[in-house]
Amino acid sequence: MNYKIDNLQYCNWSREVFEINREAALDAVHVTIVYHEDYDELLKRIDEWNIHFEENSDLIFHGKNYKDIEKAKEEKKTAIFFGFQNCSPIEDDISLIEKVHELGCKFMQLTYNNQSLLATGCYEKIDSGVTNFGKEVIKEMNRVGLVIDMSHSAEKSTFDAIEISKKPIAITHANPSFWHKAIRNKSTDLLKTLAQSGGMIGLSLYPHHLKDGTNCNLENFCEMTAKTAELIGVNNIGIGSDLCLKQPDTVVEWMRNGTWTKKKNFGEGSKNKPGFPKQPDWFKDARGFKNLEVGLRKIGFNQGEVEGILGNNWYNFYKNI
Amino acid sequence: MNYKIDNLQYCNWSREVFEINREAALDAVHVTIVYHEDYDELLKRIDEWNIHFEENSDLIFHGKNYKDIEKAKEEKKTAIFFGFQNCSPIEDDISLIEKVHELGCKFMQLTYNNQSLLATGCYEKIDSGVTNFGKEVIKEMNRVGLVIDMSHSAEKSTFDAIEISKKPIAITHANPSFWHKAIRNKSTDLLKTLAQSGGMIGLSLYPHHLKDGTNCNLENFCEMTAKTAELIGVNNIGIGSDLCLKQPDTVVEWMRNGTWTKKKNFGEGSKNKPGFPKQPDWFKDARGFKNLEVGLRKIGFNQGEVEGILGNNWYNFYKNI
Numbered sequence: 001m002n003y004k005i006d007n008l009q010y011c012n013w014s015r016e017v018f019e020i021n022r023e024a025a026l027d028a029v030h031v032t033i034v035y036h037e038d039y040d041e042l043l044k045r046i047d048e049w050n051i052h053f054e055e056n057s058d059l060i061f062h063g064k065n066y067k068d069i070e071k072a073k074e075e076k077k078t079a080i081f082f083g084f085q086n087c088s089p090i091e092d093d094i095s096l097i098e099k100v101h102e103l104g105c106k107f108m109q110l111t112y113n114n115q116s117l118l119a120t121g122c123y124e125k126i127d128s129g130v131t132n133f134g135k136e137v138i139k140e141m142n143r144v145g146l147v148i149d150m151s152h153s154a155e156k157s158t159f160d161a162i163e164i165s166k167k168p169i170a171i172t173h174a175n176p177s178f179w180h181k182a183i184r185n186k187s188t189d190l191l192k193t194l195a196q197s198g199g200m201i202g203l204s205l206y207p208h209h210l211k212d213g214t215n216c217n218l219e220n221f222c223e224m225t226a227k228t229a230e231l232i233g234v235n236n237i238g239i240g241s242d243l244c245l246k247q248p249d250t251v252v253e254w255m256r257n258g259t260w261t262k263k264k265n266f267g268e269g270s271k272n273k274p275g276f277p278k279q280p281d282w283f284k285d286a287r288g289f290k291n292l293e294v295g296l297r298k299i300g301f302n303q304g305e306v307e308g309i310l311g312n313n314w315y316n317f318y319k320n321i
Numbered sequence: 322m323n324y325k326i327d328n329l330q331y332c333n334w335s336r337e338v339f340e341i342n343r344e345a346a347l348d349a350v351h352v353t354i355v356y357h358e359d360y361d362e363l364l365k366r367i368d369e370w371n372i373h374f375e376e377n378s379d380l381i382f383h384g385k386n387y388k389d390i391e392k393a394k395e396e397k398k399t400a401i402f403f404g405f406q407n408c409s410p411i412e413d414d415i416s417l418i419e420k421v422h423e424l425g426c427k428f429m430q431l432t433y434n435n436q437s438l439l440a441t442g443c444y445e446k447i448d449s450g451v452t453n454f455g456k457e458v459i460k461e462m463n464r465v466g467l468v469i470d471m472s473h474s475a476e477k478s479t480f481d482a483i484e485i486s487k488k489p490i491a492i493t494h495a496n497p498s499f500w501h502k503a504i505r506n507k508s509t510d511l512l513k514t515l516a517q518s519g520g521m522i523g524l525s526l527y528p529h530h531l532k533d534g535t536n537c538n539l540e541n542f543c544e545m546t547a548k549t550a551e552l553i554g555v556n557n558i559g560i561g562s563d564l565c566l567k568q569p570d571t572v573v574e575w576m577r578n579g580t581w582t583k584k585k586n587f588g589e590g591s592k593n594k595p596g597f598p599k600q601p602d603w604f605k606d607a608r609g610f611k612n613l614e615v616g617l618r619k620i621g622f623n624q625g626e627v628e629g630i631l632g633n634n635w636y637n638f639y640k641n642i
Contacts, residue, residue: 092357114452115455128441132436133435260414
């Protein structure tokens with residue numbers, strides 16, 4: 001079979017967005033359900049998702065494991081997998097890991113941009129790696145089956161997580177830094193180690209992660225994909241678009257600032273460009289998967305490889321963990 | 322005037338303990354009111370203290386600033402100053418700093434033994450220093466008048482805190498590592514920098530911080546005090562006994578393990594000695610201040626210096642901040 005998966009979106013969810021994802025024939029989407037929320041706030045976000053599931057049951061349902069990707073394909077729906085961009089929902093309590101997993105959450109970043117109780121984020125000056133609590137958390141995540149996501153983590157912390165984790169980990173949304181030196185993008189060494197351990201990188205379509213930002217062209221993105229495949233193999237590459245459709249700029253401000261600072265932090269943006277950046281023309285939303293398919297074929301990938309990148313590799317990852 | 326201050330106790334509070342502190346003529350005690358509690362749990366601990374204040378109003382009252390030390394002396398009571406051994410009550414929210422200060426809290430450790438959101442604890446392998454959030458928190462603590470306490474923090478983090486803070490900081494309970502190489506004790510370089518910046522070290526009477534532990538003798542402790550005074554000056558030295566009177570061993574287990582690990586962590590103890598250690602005979606409780614007075618005179622401090630160490634230096638610190 002042949003699956004299409006976008007392994008990171010954080011849209012302003014509505015029937016319209018779910019319809020776009022169906023038009024794009026997405027069988028599964030890993031959605032961010034919390035950034036800085038604590039456990040009680042997570043419960044509220046899940047309540048909101050339960051309403052989405054009820055009101056849009058012809059388009060989406062809550063995915064728990066790889067069989068739900070198969071089911072989605074069969075039923076022409078999109079399986080929604082829950083993930084966190086920060087570890088705030090488990091607070092300082094290791095017992096909450098099992099609870100969030102029981103609630104049907106599948107991915108958890110060990111850090112957002114700043115230091116967390118578990119590891120160091122990519123925007124800190126010094127990276128001390130996975131902490132004492134972080135080591136215990138990784139063990140517990142492995143045990144219950146919650147996937148470690150290091151998209152926003154610093155380099156040593158990510159190497160540590162790969163080494164400590166007994167299961168493959170994911171970088172659900174980032175690009176290689178050899179192509180574009182965003183702080184969030186990942187070194188070749190790191191991507192090689194990730195792939196050798198069975199981990200996945202989801203290539204991002206978020207303009208701050210793209211060479212030339214909004215003006216990045218499709219060919220250039222596909223060249224980068226080909227170079228990455230040469231370096232780490234094609235089977236560990238997927239898509240994690242980081243699409244933030246229809247979100248107001250107040251949301252990106254909250255993503256960056258949470259409640260940790262009184263002055264404004266601009267994260268990947270800047271004082272002059274504080275808002276969400278405009279998507280490239282060829283990937284305005286998930287329907288851009290069709291353009292990726294054309295572009296990846298044109299750059300020299302065979303049909304099987306393209307299908308791998310656009311979904312089957314993520315499907316295999318879900319199946320193996 | 323001449324004040325007696327113990328700048329760290331975490332006892333199993335009862336009228337009996339308050340009476341012992343009065344027998345010791347303590348004008349002020351900085352008490353730990355939370356270790357790992359979040360903001361809501363802090364409110365409960367404060368409710369419990371309000372009951373203590375009500376039931377023992379002839380012995381204690383809630384101290385807010387240095388004038389309350391003077392008032393305590395006058396009224397023959399002990400002023401109780403609130404402090405946290407971890408930063409968990411402010412969670413990930415900078416606005417809670419002002420709130421905890423308004424609740425009458427005076428000291429906050431940036432870390433307990435592990436990494437926190439603010440800085441690195443002394444039991445982590447790598448110390449990355451004060452974090453992005455930590456820098457914002459220090460500014461805010463300076464602004465509202467909450468004192469930074471680095472007793473359980475790692476070395477670089479402590480140097481960072483001294484440098485970033487515009488007000489003197491405190492190490493409320495620790496000893497110099499030249500005397501006893503406990504992980505929690507502090508290097509001479511660090512103590513010199515602390516003193517030069519107007520900060521205070523509260524010498525600890527907790528056996529794990531003492532040379533020869535429970536068997537440490539008074540003379541040896543006083544020799545260490547004299548050596549420390551030679552190195553950093555006598556005016557920045559006080560007492561922070563770290564007395565944990567009447568606490569059951571389940572409490573020290575909780576202090577060390579909180580909710581961060583499923584296996585047992587023994588902290589400063591060990592598998593064979595997991596409980597609270599026995600106090601030395603000459604400092605079973607705060608009445609040992611009298612023995613300290615004799616011992617410090619005998620080792621060569623003059624009366625004014627002894628009075629400084631046993632309380633006046635802390636009084637001046639409270640007055641200056």
